[in-house]
Amino acid sequence: MEIIYALAIGVLTGSGVWLLLRPRTFQVIMGFSLLSYAVNLFIFGMGRLTVGRAPIIDTLKQVDPSLYNDPVPQALVLTAIVIGFATTALFLVVLLASRGLTGTDHVDGEESEP
Amino acid sequence: MSLAWIVLLPFAGSICVSFMPSHARNTAGWLAGAVALACTVLTFQLYPQMADGGVVRMAFQWAPGLGLDFTLRMDGFAWLFAMLVTVMGTLVVLYARYYMAAQDPVPRFFSFFLAFMGSMLGVVLSGNLIQLVVFWELTSLTSFMLIAYWYHRLDARRGARMALTVTAAGGLCLLAGVLILGRIVGSYDLDIVLASGDLIRAHSWYLAALILIAVGALTKSAQFPFHFWLPHAMAAPTPVSVYLHSATMVKAGVFLLVRFWPVLAGTDAWFWIIGSAGLFSLVLGAYAAIFQRDMKGVLAYSTISHLGLITLLLGLNSSLALIAAIFHIVNHATFKASLFMAAGMVDHETGTRDLSRLSGLRRAMPITAILAVVGAAAMAGVPLLNGFISKEMFFTETVFISGNLITRIGMPALAVLWGIFSVAYSLRFILQVFFGPPAVDLPRSPHEPPRWMLFPSALLVMACLVVGIVPAQTIGPYLDVASRSVLGADMPFHSLAVWHGVNLPLIMSLLAMAGGVILYRALGKYHHGTSVVPLIEHFDGKRIFEFLLEKLDSLARGLTQWLSTDRLQVQLLLVICAAFASALIPLLHGGLPEGDMPVAAAHPAFAIMWLVGAACAMGAANQAKYHRLAALSLAGGAGLATCMTFVWFSAPDLALTQLVVEVVTLVLILLGLRWLPPRHKSIDEDMRSRGARVRARTRRLRDLGLAIIAGAGMTVLSFSVLTRRAGEGISPFFLENSLSLAGGANVINVILVDFRGFDTLGEITVLGIVALTVFALLRRFRPAPESMELPVKQQEQDALAGGATPDPHALLPAGPMMLPGVIVQLLLPIAGMVAVFFLLRGHNEPGGGFVAGLIVATAVILQYLVGGTAWAESRTRIHPQYWIGLGLLCAAGAGLSAWLASRQFLSALAWHGTLPVIGEVHLSTVLLFDLGVFLLVIGATVLILVVLAHQSRRGHRKAATAHGEASAARSAGWSAIGPTAPHDPAAVDMPAAQAAAYIAPAR
Structure with missing residues (x-):
């Protein structure tokens, strides 16, 4: 499982990095999306992969930390997902405003080569 | 206590005067005069304590860890100087009242005047060297404001800037100088420094301290070779010259020299x-x-x-x-x-x-x-x-x-x-x-x-x-x-x-x-x-000064040009390389030892899922250039795989949140696609020169290599982490105390709304700010002219509807959207109920304010999607801004309520009891906090999506007024919707491959 998980992170990172370096704003916004998936998975993975151990305490049993997945990375990722949405929205609007002002969707606001 | 009042009163007066309307000449004058007179009296009545060589001191704690106290100290010399400042201040206020013209904004003058007076008294009465420098720089700033009082005049602006540059730079030298003094003596307290003259004069750093302090004093007192700013500062109103340039500010330099005379001379x-x-x-x-x-x-x-x-x-x-x-x-x-x-x-x-x-x-x-x-x-x-x-x-x-x-x-x-x-x-x-x-x-x-x-x-x-x-x-x-x-x-x-x-x-x-x-x-x-x-x-000091400034400016510009770039791609490339290097360098030293944990056997379903996920990701990377809609859908596929992974590995909360965020992001970007341009001619391969093609290919190869390296690096890094045991962290604390301390079984939710509630409060504030920023940015949105027309699909749809303007007050939207209209209307209350369910159970089961808020937002935006903006808004006006405000109030109120029980901010208060009929009830301020999160998320998300959706209407209105004639000639699409209006054939005969053109019409 771990190897698949790691490969998934790698593919998402690679695709994200590739898109980040492209010249069109839409490519960059997609790149950020993919890269944020990768980063979220990476942070989540810091709590190690466990199956069927959601950090929801069973009130009937004794609390034993080893029975649950690490909640801290999960809480971090949850925050990251929401903030990621906010930055995507902001970036999209800046992108649209830039496109309206400059007439192009190149990230620099002008075509690099004629 | 009167010492503190002498310094505080002018600042308080300054703030009061600054709130007066600009024609309140007499009131401002009276207040300023009263403050100056009060300071004079307060200073004068301290004379008996000075007469026999006494020193009045007063200290407040400022930063005791750094050895800094806010100390006021008055001796005979400071008394004389303070008298000079206050008496002159009183006289100048009287003079200025008659000097200033009625059309000048006089309260502004008196406000800065009093602030200057306070700063000057602060310099004179400081008993701490650092504090003295702070007030010293304050006098530079307030004098800048006063010299530039008539800021419509070029000479006033120039004179003010020159005075500020020279005196503030001198102030920085002074700061360096007193830091050295403080270092030599071991204290910044003026009394201690004044008592250690022999130690300072014998110290090897004496000369450095002397030169730096001298530069500070000489710039302030306009002494050669820094004298040139004073004649140019004469552009100030004459009361300013009377006060600053004869009696007080320029005297601050010599004041300092006298002050340090016992230790430096x-x-x-x-x-x-x-x-x-x-x-x-x-x-x-x-x-x-x-x-x-x-x-x-x-x-x-x-x-x-x-x-x-x-x-x-x-x-x-x-x-x-x-x-x-x-x-x-x-x-x-x-x-x-x-x-x-x-x-x-x-x-x-x-x-x-x-x-x-x-x-x-x-x-x-x-x-x-x-x-x-x-x-x-x-x-x-x-x-x-x-x-x-x-x-x-x-x-x-x-x-x-x-x-x-x-x-x-x-x-x-x-x-x-x-x-x-x-x-x-x-x-x-x-x-x-x-x-x-x-x-x-x-x-x-x-x-x-x-x-x-x-x-x-x-x-x-x-x-x-x-x-x-x-x-x-x-x-x-x-x-x-x-x-x-x-x-x-x-x-x-x-x-x-x-x-x-x-x-x-x-x-x-x-x-x-x-x-x-x-x-x-x-x-x-x-x-x-x-x-x-x-x-x-x-x-000519002024010429030399301007020459130096110009050289500095061009040097800075040259350096910036040489060291940095405006091009985003280069910057991102550097960021990625830096990130990669910062991960790689520690590994080169420490190596990457293999993990010792047993690796779980791969589940075929999981492998297949990520096979699809990876294909989606790479497809999105490949298609994002020309086929935006396809890329968006493919990226959504990768997102879903991520979401499923969260479910798989015991993170139901993450999966829920990821799922709803995925939906909302998709709608968001779909709304934005409408305004992106069609394929650009110059990026077609055959249109470009051979050199450009080769360069583009090299660049792509380089980026591909970088992407592969980055991806491989992340794979190795993740795998190596995943296969080793986790270190002892803070996680057991949360797991063990979630139920006993916070009364919630869902540890994730408990962390978010209780243990780390402050973080969440900050986060939702950011979310609210982002939504308002989006709102503000789109208010002045100017779409590109070629995106003005209605999308082709919508033109077709309007033609099908028979050309009648849709009635926003109709029960159901007309046309093919009628059936979905029924469904989304039914969906809204159900979605609301589901959201409340998720909100309430969030503390013990997967759910919570974020998810619930996003569910409601999705349901609301569905109304817009199906019925159109006009139809959706003819029903109930949603005011997302209010939701944002209300949400923040709820969350902050929940935090503040802890103060009622004299506990720390955001400590939870809970009440557990039995109510008639309802039964056993557990109420906690944590729920109020989560409710705040819920309301804010609804407000922010809906605001972002709705203002973006609104652009299509705004664009048309603008186009109708500004581009009316021209656009109508190009396409009869949007202005005259009706069977008689001929369709632009180019728009209808769109190749099927460019289905994405629905969003980004190619032309």
Whole structure:
């Protein structure tokens, strides 16, 4: 499982990095999306992969930390997902405003080569 | 306590005055005057404590860990200076009330004026060196505001900027200097520093500290070679010049030199640095003053010269010279302020300060003339006036100087030369303006200014006279107290008297008088002044300053250009490389040891899922250039795989959130796609030159390589982490205490809303700000012209609808959207219920405010998607801004409620009990907090999506008005929707492959 998980992170990172370096704003916004998936998975993975151990305490049993997945990375990722949405929205609007002002969707606001 | 009030009152007054309307001239004046007067009284009543050499102290804790206290300290010298600041402040307020025109925003003036006064008192009364520098820089800032008061004038802006640059830079040097002092002594407390003079003078860093502090003092006091800013600061309103440039701010420099005299003076370095700066300013300032055309210009250069006199006296390393310097600080303030006031009155009544135009004003303005004559006489050092006595003291000091022949003869000679210059420019100042034939072409016909405008000047002139005639009975005791507080036990015997018998200084005085009259007679063509001072025209400080500034500017620009780029791709490339390097370098040192945890066997379903996920990700990367919709859908596929992974590995909360965020993001970007341009011609391969194609291919290969390396690196890194045991962290704490301390079984939710509630509060604030920023950015949105028309699909749909404008008040949207319209309407209450369910159970089961809020937002946006903006908004107006505000209030209120139980911010309060009918109930402020999150998420998400959706309507409205004709000619699509309107054939015959053109119409 771990190897698949790691490969998934790698593919998402690679695709994200590739898109980040492209010249069109839409490519960059997609790149950020993919890269944020990768980063979220990476942070989540810091709590190690466990199956069927959601950090929801069973009130009937004794609390034993080893029975649950690490909640801290999960809480971090949850925050990251929401903030990621906010930055995507902001970036999209800046992108649209830039496109309206400059007439192009190149990230620099002008075509690099004629 | 009165010490604190002396500093606080002006600042409080400044804040009060700043809120007054701009026409409140009298109220502002009264308040400022009352504050200044109160400070005067408060300062004066402290005199008995000063009289026997006492020191009043008052300390508040500031940053005790750093050894910093907010300390106020007043000794005799500080008392004298504070009196100078407050008395002058009172008089200048009175003067300014009549000087300022009714159309000037007077409260602004008084606000900055009081702030300056407070800063100046802060400098004078600081008992801590760092604190002194802070107030010192505050005086620079407030004086910048005051010089630039008439900021519509170019000279005012330039003068203010130059003054700020020079004095604030000096202030930074001063900061460095006092840091060294503090380091040497081991304390920033003024008393301790003043007691360690021998330690400082013997220290190897003494010279560095001396130079830095000297630069600070000399820039502030406009001493050579930093003197050039003062004449340009004359663009300020005259009350500012009276107060800042004669009485107080420029005196701050010499104040500092006196303050540090006990610890820094007494060495050769002090003599040469301070003495020579003073000597140059003394002679050059007086020389340049002779040739000025502007009345205030004469006074400005004269100020440089007189401050040079004080600096020189301080540099002489003699106790008697120090007493003379303190005496002259007071004397100069009185006569120079009265002269500046006179210049202001002449300017006020005639409309000009040009010496070549003014003449014979003594007939029209007799009282002003008398005041100016007495003031100028004091400036020239005529007997029976206070200027004479301090001049005599100066001459005495130069006569008794020790050293080699050059200094013994040169110093008195230069002193006499200075005397000659002073007499000459004083004579010219008076004779040019008030005597001679009446002036003819003045902008205004002159007459005497109002009585209360004359009053401050008259009072100061009276002081000059009284001090000049009976010095020992008037200023004597105060001067004695001030000098004693600096000199301590080494106080020499001195006597303030007008007549010391016929001696060398008296002869020098007479020589200077006679020489001055002769020089004035000999001025010839320079009587009317000149724009360049003869002989020293090449030493123009302003030109050098501007040259340096320009060079610095171009150097900075060059460096920026060389070191940075505007191109985003290059910047991102660097960021990625830096991130990669920062991960790689530690690995090169430590290596990447293999993990020891057993690897779980791969589940085929999981493998297949990520096979699809990876294909989606790579597909999205490939398609994002031309096929935006396809790329968006593919990226969504990768997102879903991520979401499923969260489910798989015991993170139901993450999966839920990811799922709803995925939906909302998709809608968001779909709404934005509409405004993106069609495929650009120049990026088609065959349209470009061969070189460009090769370059593009190389770039792509490089990026591909980088992407593969980054991906491989992340894979290795993740795998290596995943296969080793987790270290002991803070996680067990949360798991163990979630139920017992916070009463919630869902640890994730408990962390978010309880343990780390402050983080979440910050996060939702960010979310709210982002939504409002999006709203603000889109208010001025200008879509590109070619995106103006309706998308093709919508045109088709409108044609199907039969051309009738859809009725926004219809029960259901017309056309093919009717059935979905029924469903989404039914969905809204159900979605609301589901959301509340998720919200309420969030503390114990997967769910919570974030998820619930996003569910409601999705349901709301569905109404828009299906029915269109007009239809959705004809029902209920949603005001997302209110939701954002309400959400923040709820969350912050939940946090604040802890204070009611006198507990820390955001501590949860819970109530558990039984209610009739309902049964057992558990209520907690945590729920209120989560409710706040819920409301804010709804508000922010809906606001972002709705304002984006609204753009299509705005765009059309704009197009209808601005581009009406042109657009109608290009396409009849949007303006005349109807069967008669022919469709643009190009738009209809769109290739199917460009289905994405629905969003981004190609043209």
